Amino acid sequence: MRLGLVIDLDTCVGCHACAVACKEWNTSGTTAPLTDYDPYGAKPSGVWFNRIRHFEIGDYPYNKTVNFPMSCMHCENAECVTVCPTGASYKRAEDGIVLVDQNKCMGCNYCSWACPYGARELDRVSGTMKKCTLCIDRIYDMEIPEEERQPACVLTCPAHARMYGDLDDPESPVSRAVRDRGGYQLMPELNYNPTNHYLPPRVLAPIPTEELKKKAVRKVKEWVNRVVER
């Protein structure tokens, strides 16, 4: 089993709701708290497991805004785990989730250097490295209804841009989405083989604007515009 996320860049609206839901759940979760520094001051900062960046793709007029949520990719070649000198970082054999044992971490930052995706952030207060747990305390919680056994970010996403599932199962919805939509990994040249995949924006036929049939109302409007301009 290889649990991970598939993120649809076509439908992500960049609202940061996933990051907020993540913070809200995990600040009382297994690696809690997610400390904030100066939260109401001039320099607010703090620990987040999920960050959303916004990019402009292409040049005007053929450009597009793409919102880019990024959390731990739960890589197959998780070098954050192999470089860890204390054994605090580990990758679970049964589902591929990468976690940090808060009781073993000595806060040397080395794993964050090894992570290309910025998934790991040091908590200055506890002195330990913290990262996305794929809401391991939700997805295996047998006390909550089955449909809620998903990461907080996935449940909260208003655009359904986030999907959670087993990427090892070729017939799982996430695997099918990756197959059908040409899902890809970030920075594949580094060979970390991240589990999380990103679905590119759909290529849609452009809506013609030049040769629209002019209706009578529109003709009148254009005539009025010309007259008023004079």
Add this chain to the structure above:
Amino acid sequence: MHPALAVIFLTLFSGGGFGIMALTAIINDFQIDGGLNPLQTMIAVILSLVFVSIGMLSSTAHLANPKNAWRAFTRWRTSWLAREGVFAVLYYPFAFAYLIWVFFTAGTQDTVGLILANLAGLIGLITIFCQGMIYAVLRTIRQWNTALVPANFYVMGLAIGATILAAERMIMGAPAPTLVGIALGLLVAAAVMKGIYYFWISRPNGPTIRTATGFNRFTVRILEQGHTFGTFLTEEFGHTLPSAKARNIKFMMYIFAFIIPVAALVIGILTAQMAFPWIAVISVVFGIGVERWLFFVEAQHVINLYHGRQQC
């Protein structure tokens, strides 16, 4: 990268300390310039231990949660950082044993003494290799992901060690022509190695913002980083150095790390003035400290691509 003083001191001082020990062993092996007498040997080993200890202690200052530092010796099978820790600790008993042996028997060059000295020197050299590999294995940082990094650490550590040993001999009034020659050779080699390194990293060829986002056929620009102030990621990885400033600092670094020590050692051996060996030592440690600062501040982690950098 954030140039943390703790890590700069770790690589600078422990590299120099292991360099002193390795060269002490070699000098006594081959009786270069007659070898070091017991007093000189003890001073050299004590200097080595002090340097290594400064490095190790300052490295713990880098830890946010040092109470778990003892666990850092456990994952030596995969982690170069753990291997470095294991070998650095293993260095102490051998160096101390040699120090005690020399103190009680004055046997700097007898069989037991040489075995202890060479083992300590060898463990020191292995530790320098592990230290270099800590950085060289990171595929996320192009400027570090090269075999030149451990090679540079070696030649710099040995250059510091050779300069200190040559200076020690000169200050103590013993003949040191070959030691000065070794120091000059290592300083020149270090300068050349650093030049090769700077040539190697000069042209960006790492991942780009396009492969980072997957939009390989389009120009990609950052619109918003998604946070109002800095994050751990911008604090740790966001440092850059304008190229003009970097050039000036490298020029200064070359003067302090290589040119002044070479000149001071040559003038020192010609004039037998006590001040010049001191100048050589202070200058080489400061200069290679600046080199280590540049090593960190010039390293560009690929996370910067997600903060708007076009290529690493």
